[in-house]
Amino acid sequence: MNRPIRSYVLRQGRTTPAQQRALDGLLPKYGIAFPQPIKSSKPLVLEIGSGMGETTIAIAIAHPEADFVAVEVHGPGVGSLLNAIEREKLDNVRVIRHDAVEVLEQMVGDASLAAIHLFFPDPWPKKRHHKRRLVQPELAALMARKLAPGGNLHAATDWPDYAEQMAAVFGAEPLLEPCDAGFAARPLTKFESRGRKLGHPIRELFFRRRT
Numbered sequence: 001m002n003r004p005i006r007s008y009v010l011r012q013g014r015t016t017p018a019q020q021r022a023l024d025g026l027l028p029k030y031g032i033a034f035p036q037p038i039k040s041s042k043p044l045v046l047e048i049g050s051g052m053g054e055t056t057i058a059i060a061i062a063h064p065e066a067d068f069v070a071v072e073v074h075g076p077g078v079g080s081l082l083n084a085i086e087r088e089k090l091d092n093v094r095v096i097r098h099d100a101v102e103v104l105e106q107m108v109g110d111a112s113l114a115a116i117h118l119f120f121p122d123p124w125p126k127k128r129h130h131k132r133r134l135v136q137p138e139l140a141a142l143m144a145r146k147l148a149p150g151g152n153l154h155a156a157t158d159w160p161d162y163a164e165q166m167a168a169v170f171g172a173e174p175l176l177e178p179c180d181a182g183f184a185a186r187p188l189t190k191f192e193s194r195g196r197k198l199g200h201p202i203r204e205l206f207f208r209r210r211t
């Protein structure tokens with residue numbers, strides 16, 4: 001059987017004891033197991049690759065009227081996010097530790113999302129690795145199908161050529177149109193402040209599903 005090309009390689013990175021405790025004790029509380037369908041009675045925002053969850057938490061605190069589902073494969077990141085949900089006593093964030101492409105395909109209803117967030121996806125800078133980049137025409141079509149009419153697709157990257165690829169791929173998807181803003185303002189993260197100091201330009205892309 002052909003193995004699908006994945007957008008990540010699971011790093012063996014160190015999991016701290018606190019992250020491990022969260023994975024053991026809090027994932028059952030805040031997690032949604034693959035492939036259980038995601039349900040929400042509020043506007044629903046799905047984040048692809050939430051990393052350590054810093055942005056997820058800030059946006060969820062600012063938007064109690066919405067539900068947020070963070071999808072991430074990296075254990076330490078999931079553990080950190082779970083600890084932050086518990087610490088901030090948030091009842092509007094759920095976490096899925098699984099490949100976001102399969103989550104979109106199998107757990108998310110068509111036309112059900114108020115927004116999709118894709119912040120600083122792995123850039124895979126080497127040309128021979130570009131096939132691993134998440135933003136490809138098939139994913140753009142899948143994301144557009146899962147957004148409700150008028151729903152926002154909000155992406156950010158500090159890799160200029162990936163920004164160009166995103167603009168071209170999203171721009172070519174018939175169900176999407178460019179717009180001026182997203183569902184939520186994106187807070188500045190530590191990672192990003194570091195990038196700015198190094199002079200990396202940050203590009204933010206806003207699209208929405210046509211109504």
Ligand SMILES: C[S@@+](CC[C@H](N)C(=O)[O-])C[C@H]1O[C@@H](n2cnc3c(N)ncnc32)[C@H](O)[C@@H]1O
Pocket residue numbers: 007008048049050051052055071072073074077098099100101118119120121122123134189191
């Ligand atoms: C460069 S990090 C950015 C994290 C975070 N969004 C931020 O802005 O700090 C990209 C993250 O996406 C995750 N990722 C990559 N492909 C994924 C996939 N198919 N499903 C879920 N997570 C994925 C990686 O594990 C990594 O944590």
